[in-house]
Amino acid sequence: MLWMAKWPGPWPVYVDVAGGSHFTCADGIDHVDLCLGDTGAMCGHAPPESVKAISEQLARGSTTMLPTADAAIAASLLEERFGVPSWQFSLSATDANRALIRYARQVTGRPKILVIDHCYHGTVDEAYATLDESGQVIERRGNIGAPVPPALTTAVVPFNDIPAMDAALSTREIAAVLIEPALTNIGIVLPDPGWHDAVRDLCDRTGTILIIDETHTLSAGPGGMIARDGLRPDAVVVGKSIGGGIPAGAYGMTAEFATSVRDSLVLEDIDVGGVGGTLAGNALSLAGIRATLSQVLTASAFDSMIDRSTEWTDGVQTLIDEFGAPWQVTQLGARAEYSFRETAPHDGAEAADADDFELQQFLHLHALNRGILITPFHNMALMSPATTSADVARHTAAFRSALQALF
Ligand SMILES: Cc1ncc(COP(=O)(O)O)c(C=O)c1O
Known part of the structure; x- marks a missing residue:
């Protein structure tokens, strides 16, 4: 996969086996995994409850293009957590975003999507847009083979900027606002108090669908x-x-939005409408979602993940202070990230300006050489239910030696 070329060092580490919060590479070396497949393994590697349910389902047939009983149970587990009742399934979060963008265009009859400057929502064409210095919408750097100039499909506003969001939505050209509730793909950028309420109000006032990724x-x-x-x-x-x-993604809708979608579809054309995929909602994904939500990523698991993340953040902060590094660290529950600036960024552009590819490669390689994997393209660490205080302490010790080398 293309991105694997970007891991630090001349070649990626090849994995032999992954379990819990660790993996062993092909050379037999144990690693603490704080990347966790960039969230794909936030549940820990091979959680026994998920493995059992998925293995049992594998033996009972994995793909029929029909729902299993797990579909309704998975949907109700998602409803309990996120409060919206109508769910469909995909094989990735990218595809979930693509489906909702289509539905939003369909029910509003409007052409454009609004995203946040320096967002990431998967390989969604509309979201590969950013702002230039004069505030114009341009392709994000590195975009490969854009279908059309993104200004045709997308409006972009800075995170935490209510007047810019107001101006963009007032055009009534925007079908949907697609946001992460905190930016996590350009470092972590937290919302200002009141920003979410303002976005909700603006969407209500302008009849815009609000999608939270x-x-x-x-x-x-x-x-x-x-x-x-x-x-x-x-x-x-x-x-x-x-x-x-x-592989599993899911997208949920309020009853009102789901009804508008349903009313706008024609049964005869539903298989060629541009939403869905042959293996989407397959029995393995659904068995995995049911077991993982009900038995692995539980409320008590989150308590422990967030405690480990607080330990990680405290360890990093203490060392930033001790060495006088002009850096900051931000925690978002079970994930945390440091960046090369003294204060927490307020929007994506501030976070992007602090980026230093060479320094980041050094820190990642330094950690990797000490048996610690951190998320590539970021200075981010994620905790799973299996992550221990000893895992965190191993990172803190390695981070100390990196700072010793640098300052
Ligand atoms: C917020 C967000 N949405 C969607 C995606 C896409 O996920 P996937 O690559 O699994 O489709 C990502 C991936 O990093 C993401 O960070």
């Missing part, structure tokens, strides 16, 4: 930031870890 921010707790902070989206996206390691 909780793929990463699920780290905030069992129901992500939606449950933790009482957010009120029209649609929700989750993915990555929810299948316990089996």
